[in-house]
Amino acid sequence: MFLHNKRMMYDVRVDQPNPAFAKMLLEQFGGPNGELAAAMRYFTQGWNEPDDQRRSMLLDIATEELSHLEMVAQSLVMLLKGSPSELVDQVEGNYLGDLLDGKMPDYVNLSLGSGLNLLGGGGPRLTDSMGAPWTAAYVDTLGQPAADLRSNVAAEARAKVTYERLIKCSDDAGVKDTLNFLMTREIAHQKIFEAALDSIEGNFPPGSLDGDEKLGHAYIAGDTGNGEGPSTEGFELAQQNSSWGFEFDSEPVKHASNQDIL
Structure with a gap:
């Protein structure tokens, strides 16, 4: 059972709408190293995990990944449409004041012109940055704890590097702050998965056959x-x-x- 807390895990802020960067950020929404793929990977592992501690850990992290997905989604919407939360920062002549006065372009229409992968009424769709739809093939759960945990460490490493590259591609302080939070949580997850792997005695090689x-x-x-x-x-x-x-x-x-x- 899931309970929806309307307060997000971290305050998401976008200083300027930027449909082009939104297209790049889709990589962490519906891409192979994104938050949905991570959540589904850890849920499928956790539901099949007989060890109580590892099961709890996997389901906790899977649930956190869904909260990260919400944060990425909110960032995408704000990048595409402008941010209502910035009303308190209105300054005469800034983009939001002009937007409210009807002087700026329609950001929804602008987003629709940024690529078919952004077609969704100006909101995010489950695709990667190139428009490829999300697929369950991204979920590489094998059902063997030692092998899956090693895969999880690698997945978190890939996600961390992807966020790092996105941060370097943005000059928006609000976006960079949000992405830095998400990137840092990927580091924490790597350490947690490594700790779980270390708790399994004789975890290498994975499986029951040692080989020649x-x-x-x-x-x-x-x-x-x-x-x-x-x-x-x-x-x-x-x-x-x-x-x-x-x-x-x-x-x-x-x-x-x-x-x-x-």
């Missing part, structure tokens, strides 16, 4: 093509930054027989 011992530790190097044989640089990087214990191998992999696997 030799193949699992082999670093297979390709030839550099300059006549000097395979390079060890990638091997050294992996070996020096992991306790896994890799073995350098430049020979073709010899597959185990079916009998060995059985």
